[in-house]
Amino acid sequence: MSGGIPHAEALAAWRARTPAQPQALALPVPELLKRFHPDRQPGSMVPLRVGASAGLPCRAELATLLQSDSLVEDVDIAAAPMLDADVLVIGGGGAGCVAALTAARAGARVILATKLRLGDSNTVMAEGGIQAAVGAEDSLQRHFEDTLRAGHFTANKELVAALVSDGPAVIRWLIQEGMSFDLAEGSERIGGNLLRKKPGGATAARLLSYRDFTGLEMMRALREAVLLQPGITLLDRHPSLELLTDDRGRCAGAALHDLSLGRTVLARAGATVLATGGAGRLHIAGFPTSNHYGATADGLVLAYRLGAALREVDSFQYHPTGIAWPPHMEGQLVSEAARASGAALVNGLGERFVDELETRDVVASAILREMAEGRGVARGNSLGVFLDTPGLEREKPGILGKSLVTLTHLAHRAGFDAAAEPFLICPTLHYQNGGVAIDPDGWSGVPGLLCAGEVTGGLHGRNRMMGNALLELVAFGRRAGRSAAANARAERPRNIGLTHLADWRRALIAQGLPLTSKAPVIFPPYGNFDMATQRGRAA
Amino acid sequence: MYFEEALLSEIESGPKIQLVFDGHSIIAEAGASLLQAWAAAGLPLIENVGCMGQGVCGACRVLVRRKGERLAGTALACEMQVEDGMQASFVDHFPARRPHAYDLHALTDSWTALDQIDAVFPEAKNCRHCSGCDRACPKGIEVQNMVNLAAAGQAFAAAALFDHCVMCNLCVAACPEHIDPAHLGQFVRRMNAAITLRPADLITRLREIDQGRQPIDFEAPGANPPFES
Numbered sequence: 118m119s120g121g122i123p124h125a126e127a128l129a130a131w132r133a134r135t136p137a138q139p140q141a142l143a144l145p146v147p148e149l150l151k152r153f154h155p156d157r158q159p160g161s162m163v164p165l166r167v168g169a170s171a172g173l174p175c176r177a178e179l180a181t182l183l184q185s186d187s188l189v190e191d192v193d194i195a196a197a198p199m200l201d202a203d204v205l206v207i208g209g210g211g212a213g214c215v216a217a218l219t220a221a222r223a224g225a226r227v228i229l230a231t232k233l234r235l236g237d238s239n240t241v242m243a244e245g246g247i248q249a250a251v252g253a254e255d256s257l258q259r260h261f262e263d264t265l266r267a268g269h270f271t272a273n274k275e276l277v278a279a280l281v282s283d284g285p286a287v288i289r290w291l292i293q294e295g296m297s298f299d300l301a302e303g304s305e306r307i308g309g310n311l312l313r314k315k316p317g318g319a320t321a322a323r324l325l326s327y328r329d330f331t332g333l334e335m336m337r338a339l340r341e342a343v344l345l346q347p348g349i350t351l352l353d354r355h356p357s358l359e360l361l362t363d364d365r366g367r368c369a370g371a372a373l374h375d376l377s378l379g380r381t382v383l384a385r386a387g388a389t390v391l392a393t394g395g396a397g398r399l400h401i402a403g404f405p406t407s408n409h410y411g412a413t414a415d416g417l418v419l420a421y422r423l424g425a426a427l428r429e430v431d432s433f434q435y436h437p438t439g440i441a442w443p444p445h446m447e448g449q450l451v452s453e454a455a456r457a458s459g460a461a462l463v464n465g466l467g468e469r470f471v472d473e474l475e476t477r478d479v480v481a482s483a484i485l486r487e488m489a490e491g492r493g494v495a496r497g498n499s500l501g502v503f504l505d506t507p508g509l510e511r512e513k514p515g516i517l518g519k520s521l522v523t524l525t526h527l528a529h530r531a532g533f534d535a536a537a538e539p540f541l542i543c544p545t546l547h548y549q550n551g552g553v554a555i556d557p558d559g560w561s562g563v564p565g566l567l568c569a570g571e572v573t574g575g576l577h578g579r580n581r582m583m584g585n586a587l588l589e590l591v592a593f594g595r596r597a598g599r600s601a602a603a604n605a606r607a608e609r610p611r612n613i614g615l616t617h618l619a620d621w622r623r624a625l626i627a628q629g630l631p632l633t634s635k636a637p638v639i640f641p642p643y644g645n646f647d648m649a650t651q652r653g654r655a656a
Numbered sequence: 657m658y659f660e661e662a663l664l665s666e667i668e669s670g671p672k673i674q675l676v677f678d679g680h681s682i683i684a685e686a687g688a689s690l691l692q693a694w695a696a697a698g699l700p701l702i703e704n705v706g707c708m709g710q711g712v713c714g715a716c717r718v719l720v721r722r723k724g725e726r727l728a729g730t731a732l733a734c735e736m737q738v739e740d741g742m743q744a745s746f747v748d749h750f751p752a753r754r755p756h757a758y759d760l761h762a763l764t765d766s767w768t769a770l771d772q773i774d775a776v777f778p779e780a781k782n783c784r785h786c787s788g789c790d791r792a793c794p795k796g797i798e799v800q801n802m803v804n805l806a807a808a809g810q811a812f813a814a815a816a817l818f819d820h821c822v823m824c825n826l827c828v829a830a831c832p833e834h835i836d837p838a839h840l841g842q843f844v845r846r847m848n849a850a851i852t853l854r855p856a857d858l859i860t861r862l863r864e865i866d867q868g869r870q871p872i873d874f875e876a877p878g879a880n881p882p883f884e885s
Contacts, residue, residue, distance in 0.1 A: 295850045
């Protein structure tokens with residue numbers, strides 16, 4: 118990235134010109150995206166060379182992981198202790214919890230294995246809300262069409278229909294699990310109406326919320342429910358190193374790694390649900406991320422190696438307003454509510470440069486353009502543009518204290534007053550639009566293997582709408598949990614092992630790909646722990 | 657990688673802070689969070705970490721003693737910035753030893769809410785008002801007040817106090833009476849929602865769906881791309 122205008126100078130320019138006048142984008146949108154969207158840069162995508170989706174364009178950093186060798190050999194699992202369950206759920210975020218609960222209540226014995234601690238996930242960080250078409254003027258059909266349009270008509274219609282049809286029942290289910298929702302002003306708890314907001318790209322107010330920490334409220338309820346549910350064995354600090362197969366190619370569970378004892382444990386299961394979330398911590402294209410620490414694409418790597426097909430793995434969402442300064446908060450999200458309420462984006466010359474209410478990909482690209490062409494704001498080693506919160510406060514006095522509470526706290530933690538000084542922001546890696554291809558019951562196409570949540574693809578096409586991620590994880594967590602429980606005892610796995618790895622390694626060698634690259638990475642590089650070489654250490 | 661480079665270059669350029677973290681003497685950059693200082697010092701970060709700075713997951717719990725202070729306090733490592741002479745150590749996660757078991761779906765009679773709270777959390781009425789839970793909470797929640805309100809059956813008031821709980825469970829560790837305040841707080845919150853939240857618009861839409869009055873048409877004009885593009 119090139120240098121920008123020094124912060125003090127930029128602040129002076131901003132003060133001199135405030136309020137900056139609206140400015141239409143100087144560049145046609147297709148050209149802007151082509152030149153500045155991170156997914157469109159030369160060399161950013163490569164075709165996959167091995168596996169079920171060979172030929173599919175994929176982000177280069179992700180392709181390296183997808184086309185790498187396993188962390189385990191036969192010798193690693195030879196004497197490993199074996200656990201047994203009907204259903205193995207991998208991932209302790211929202212989708213994993215919902216799948217585990219649903220399967221256990223259907224009578225399955227469940228193991229829930231998670232890399233960090235139950236609940237540590239992107240789910241808990243979600244702020245905005247969850248979509249469900251409950252308004253009288255709204256309909257399932259409108260939710261269906263809005264979601265398809267936002268995804269540039271590349272989503273799978275059957276999946277989207279399943280998603281939106283489940284919406285209202287998902288909200289009822291969440292209330293039954295003890296999650297609260299905001300009510301419309303003046304509404305009573307019985308017989309009132311839910312508070313609804315309009316998410317970007319929607320034709321009706323459909324976003325339900327709990328204050329501005331909807332994900333935390335959801336995760337609290339789900340976490341307690343899982344802890345109290347008979348029939349679920351919880352394994353914290355047990356990342357999955359490799360899926361297991363039986364001699365017919367059916368997924369038979371996973372080789373887990375017990376981090377506290379530094380040893381491998383096998384979990385045998387009739388059905389396995391992957392709910393491992395996204396990939397933000399790969400810092401694709403060098404971006405900071407709003408994702409939690411565990412988002413390292415583990416599930417994509419495991420499923421792909423076992424033969425599952427992927428889709429739209431060349432499409433990621435960069436949220437326009439991540440924090441650029443101070444460095445200790447880099448990448449954290451400044452909610453879209455700021456721009457939706459009217460906060461302007463201002464470059465180092467004190468000028469606006471884009472309609473702030475454009476879609477996320479356009480606004481993010483416009484910001485990157487300012488930064489690339491020397492009109493960004495430089496502060497220390499950080500580069501970004503201003504989000505003019507003081508201008509917003511002047512225009513709508515009291516808004517920062519009343520409705521943008523989280524944003525105001527964020528500024529406080531960064532050590533400044535959002536009403537006096539603008540945020541320094543730059544785009545942050547936010548969501549993986551694609552993933553493992555599934556059917557409406559959550560099946561991946563590999564016998565015995567289901568997927569749910571951000572790890573899947575097909576629901577969002579090439580762009581996800583705000584509020585559809587939380588809906589997805591409950592709707593498809595329930596579907597996958599139900600299918601897994603129903604199927605788990607139909608065929609018990611036998612002769613289980615790593616039989617799929619021989620073919621995989623042959624394919625890598627045939628393509629001249631190195632066997633020295635190992636995945637999944639489990640932890641980001643700044644976690645200072647290489648799973649390939651250091652995992653024998655107890656910690 | 658951009659992220660690491662940013663961390664490293666900050667360390668090289670900024671003023672140096674010296675602190676002791678889990679027994680390791682480390683040098684950190686001014687302005688870094690404890691969590692970032694730990695990672696930048698090359699120490700393995702494989703637990704006690706989650707949302708990395710948003711402060712909502714409660715995973716990175718630390719005991720912190722500042723220079724010149726006698727007592728250590730609790731904090732979240734992603735929110736607490738490094739200070740010279742600081743001593744910090746992670747507080748490992750542990751689940752509650754005796755889960756207070758209940759089946760939310762079986763709690764249907766709101767007349768017996770007080771009985772239910774007492775039956776599931778019998779220790780709540782034994783609160784000895786030591787304020788240990790209040791001091792332990794990194795979010796400044798009035799935990800003890802919540803426990804007392806819940807024990808008196810004031811479920812809504814108790815639940816409201818636990819609005820900002822991030823499930824760090826430090827109050828569970830602090831309570832000498834094994835009340836498990838974090839789980840009591842979630843119990844009253846969940847009970848309130850499950851027993852009393854009945855939105856009319858949601859119920860109406862669910863009924864329409866049951867009656868087949870919300871069909872989805874794959875071939876509708878709005879469900880397909882416009883012709884020109």
